[in-house]
Amino acid sequence: MKMDALWLRANVIKTIRDFFWERGFLEVETPLLIPANAPEEYINPIITLPSWQLQTSPEICMKRLLCRGHQKLFQISHCWRSNERGSRHLSEFTMLEWYRAGCDYKTLMVDCEEMLQHIAKTCIPESGYFEYNSARIDPFIPWQRISVQEAFLHFGQVDVYDCLRKGLYEEILTSVIEPALAKFDAPVILLDYPAELAALARTKPGDNNLSERFELYLGGLELANGFSELNDPLEQRVRFEEANRVRSNIGQAVLPLPEPFLDTLAYMPPSAGIALGIDRLVMLTAGTDSIDEIVAFTPEDL
Amino acid sequence: MYTVADLKKGLKIILDGDPYLVVAFDFVKPGKGQALYRTKMRNMINGSLLDRTYRSGESFEPASLEERSMEYLYKEGDHYTFMDQQTFEQVVMEEDTLGDAKNYLLENLKVEVMLFGEKAIGISLPNFVNLRVTATEPWAKGDTSGNDSKPATVETGYVLRVPPFIEEGELIVIDTRTGEYSTRVKG
Numbered sequence: 001m002k003m004d005a006l007w008l009r010a011n012v013i014k015t016i017r018d019f020f021w022e023r024g025f026l027e028v029e030t031p032l033l034i035p036a037n038a039p040e041e042y043i044n045p046i047i048t049l050p051s052w053q054l055q056t057s058p059e060i061c062m063k064r065l066l067c068r069g070h071q072k073l074f075q076i077s078h079c080w081r082s083n084e085r086g087s088r089h090l091s092e093f094t095m096l097e098w099y100r101a102g103c104d105y106k107t108l109m110v111d112c113e114e115m116l117q118h119i120a121k122t123c124i125p126e127s128g129y130f131e132y133n134s135a136r137i138d139p140f141i142p143w144q145r146i147s148v149q150e151a152f153l154h155f156g157q158v159d160v161y162d163c164l165r166k167g168l169y170e171e172i173l174t175s176v177i178e179p180a181l182a183k184f185d186a187p188v189i190l191l192d193y194p195a196e197l198a199a200l201a202r203t204k205p206g207d208n209n210l211s212e213r214f215e216l217y218l219g220g221l222e223l224a225n226g227f228s229e230l231n232d233p234l235e236q237r238v239r240f241e242e243a244n245r246v247r248s249n250i251g252q253a254v255l256p257l258p259e260p261f262l263d264t265l266a267y268m269p270p271s272a273g274i275a276l277g278i279d280r281l282v283m284l285t286a287g288t289d290s291i292d293e294i295v296a297f298t299p300e301d302l
Numbered sequence: 303m304y305t306v307a308d309l310k311k312g313l314k315i316i317l318d319g320d321p322y323l324v325v326a327f328d329f330v331k332p333g334k335g336q337a338l339y340r341t342k343m344r345n346m347i348n349g350s351l352l353d354r355t356y357r358s359g360e361s362f363e364p365a366s367l368e369e370r371s372m373e374y375l376y377k378e379g380d381h382y383t384f385m386d387q388q389t390f391e392q393v394v395m396e397e398d399t400l401g402d403a404k405n406y407l408l409e410n411l412k413v414e415v416m417l418f419g420e421k422a423i424g425i426s427l428p429n430f431v432n433l434r435v436t437a438t439e440p441w442a443k444g445d446t447s448g449n450d451s452k453p454a455t456v457e458t459g460y461v462l463r464v465p466p467f468i469e470e471g472e473l474i475v476i477d478t479r480t481g482e483y484s485t486r487v488k489g
Contacts, residue, residue, distance in 0.1 A: 042336050042358075083307050084337070086329025170335040171355065178332075197334050215333055225333045251359065 005294045008123065009282045013076060015122045016096060016278075019115050025072040025098060030061035032078060038200060039255040041246045044082040046091075051256070054080040057275055059200070060261045062099050063229065066271050067264040074098040076278065087290050088221065088280060091299060096281075099273040104202075104228040105212045108274045109189055112216055112224060113143060116187065123285050131287030132219030135182055144188040151190055155180035160194060169197075182220025190215045199239045201227035216276075218284050226274030233265040304362040306339045314346070314365040317354075321346040321365035321418045346416075347399070347423045368417045369426070374407045382407065384415055384422070393422040400424075405460035406431045406478050427478040432487055433457055434473050441466045451483075 020027065037045050037056045045053040055061075058075050065073055079095045100107060116139040120128050130137040152160040156176040163169045181188045191214035195203050198211035212228035230236055237257070244254045282294040292298050304315060313324040326342035339356040346367070372384040372393070380397035382404065393415060397404055403413075403425050414426040438454035451463040456474070464483045468474060473487040 040334065042331070042334070084329065084331060086327075086331075089329050089331065170330075170332055170338055173332045173335065174330050174338060199334075222333055 005282070005286050005288075006296060008286050009294055011123050012119060012282050012285055013278065015119050016076065016115070019118050020074040020098065023072070025074045026070060028062065028065060028070075028073055028075050029077070030058050030065075030075065031055075034060065034258075036060070036256045036258040036261075038258060038261075039240050039243045039247070040199060041243050041250075044252065045255070046080045046082050056081050057095060058097050059273060059275070060258050062097060062273065063268055063271070064261055064264055066099055066101055066229075066269065067267040071101045072099070085299070087292075088283075090279065090291055090295065094278040096276045096278050097273060099229075099271055101269045101271045103272045104270070105191070105214055105226055105272050108226040108272050109143075109145075109191075109214065111274075112187075112189075112226075112276075113139070116218075119281070119285065130218050130284035132221045132284055133182065133289055135219040136185065137187060137218045137284070138185055139187055141186045143186050144184055146188060146190055147192045148190055148194065149192070151177050151180070164194060164196065178217070178220045178222070180220075181217045188217045190217060198227055199243055200230055200236070202230045221280060221284065222277075223280050223284070224274055224276035226272065229268065229271045229273055231265055231268040231270065233262050236265055237262055304364055306337075306356050306358055306360055308362075309339050309341060309356070314367060315343075315362040316365045317343070317352075317362075321367060321423065322352065325351070346418065347421075365418065367423075369414045370417060372413060372415045374409060374411045374413060376409065377407070384413065384425075393417070395422045395425070402481060403427055403478075405458055405481065406433070406476065408433060408458060429477065429479060430475050430484060431478055432473050432475055433460070435464070435468060435470055438464065438468060438470055440469065 017027065032055050033048060033052050034055055035051055037053060038060055043056050045056050047053050057079055058077050062073055062075060074097065076094065076096050078092055080092050082091065084091050098111070120130065120139050128140065130139065149160050152158050152163065152172065156172050158172060163172050192204065192210045193213040195209055195211045198213040201211040201213040204210045204212055214226055215222055216224040240257050248254050279291050279294060283291060286294055288294060304313065309324060309327050311324055311327050315322055322343040323346055324341050325344050328340045329337065330340055331337040337358055341354050341356070343352045343354060345352065370386055372386050375383045375385050382395050382397070382400060383392055384395070385392045406427055411431065415422050416424040433456040435454050436457050439452055449466065452466055453461055454464040454468060455461050462476065462481065462483055464474060468486065475484040475487060476482070477484045
């Protein structure tokens with residue numbers, strides 16, 4: 001099983017590379033060891049040398065490349081998040097990120113459709129569908145788009161802002177909303193998140209409470225997270241400081257701010273960027289429910 | 303103390319005063335959200351199952367459980383007494399706690415008793431025990447009914463299906479994991 005899974009994994013990664021190369025994206029490599037990630041409330045970086053940490057995502061460096069004038073970028077790299085381990089999580093995992101200048105999150109949704117259809121055609125030509133928890137997900141039928149608030153009202157009969165206030169957001173999302181999304185035969189895009197759940201995203205024009213952020217779900221499995229990028233350095237600093245304030249309240253270390261990123265953010269054109277978990281995409285392609293099945297080694301194997 | 307980061311299948315913790323075994327565990331973390339630690343746990347005293355979800359920062363008291371070799375002594379009402387042959391310490395267990403294990407308890411049988419503090423909460427039996435048949439119908443020669451087994455009662459009072467050729471007074475081997483007849487003890 002594992003030997004086949006590694007061939008499939010290699011094929012998925014090669015297919016992703018071909019997909020972006022054919023569309024004129026520049027493949028980049030940015031440093032994995034950095035002085036500062038974007039501070040987030042609930043993501044803990046792995047601190048290595050004093051004042052250096054492993055990247056939790058390549059987004060800081062990739063956005064700095066947008067500031068230098070690059071238009072279309074992609075990267076496949078390893079990311080690390082401390083103490084994340086489960087059937088869908090590894091502390092060290094493989095992330096695909098891509099960025100587009102001059103676009104918003106709607107363009108990324110189209111990219112997702114085209115890429116998943118291309119992967120299904122190339123990597124699983126016999127079946128043509130993805131599989132998770134014995135659900136089949138067909139990328140060739142029309143994709144569903146549901147706003148976060150609609151999803152909470154419709155599937156949970158609750159208001160998402162109410163859930164956030166009461167600290168029930170994660171519980172309702174994972175025990176009610178995600179199982180409801182698992183019933184769709186097509187991929188589902190959950191979009192327009194409450195602004196407090198999108199520290200690096202632009203808010204919707206005319207509505208400061210909503211951000212232009214979306215998540216892609218297949219069979220109830222969260223696969224990708226994309227948004228229209230915030231490019232206001234003052235607002236970004238406020239949000240980073242707010243994240244650190246929450247961290248301090250819950251007893252987590254306050255993290256250093258990525259100052260050179262904040263210094264150049266004003267030069268970033270309107271852009272959109274997205275992160276997609278390659279391991280989960282391989283799980284969906286292989287039709288397995290466990291991330292352990294599609295990596296060469298788990299931490300426990302080492 | 304354990305933290306949520308220690309949670310995994312097989313961990314034993316104390317919850318509301320009872321020892322629990324973690325039988326299923328998953329780490330759940332929606333994008334940008336807080337981590338949830340989903341567990342399914344079995345109460346090691348009454349066997350009931352429990353679903354619990356925890357968040358970062360919660361901690362657990364480890365359940366210290368000890369397994370000790372003891373001998374079964376005797377039964378009084380529905381109380382069963384066991385003794386540690388080294389220390390001569392005795393523990394008593396109720397029939398409900400023993401479950402099916404009571405079917406194989408013959409005086410002087412060596413078992414492993416699971417202790418939670420002072421309290422005995424379960425026993426592990428040898429995989430096979432020898433018990434004598436005390437009652438069964440004789441084998442009707444020439445029986446063409448096609449039955450390839452018949453009921454038999456062994457000395458503990460347990461009733462099971464045995465092959466037709468087994469007779470009263472014979473010693474048979476029973477698999478305690480399935481409760482089924484395994485073979486006949488010859489000689």
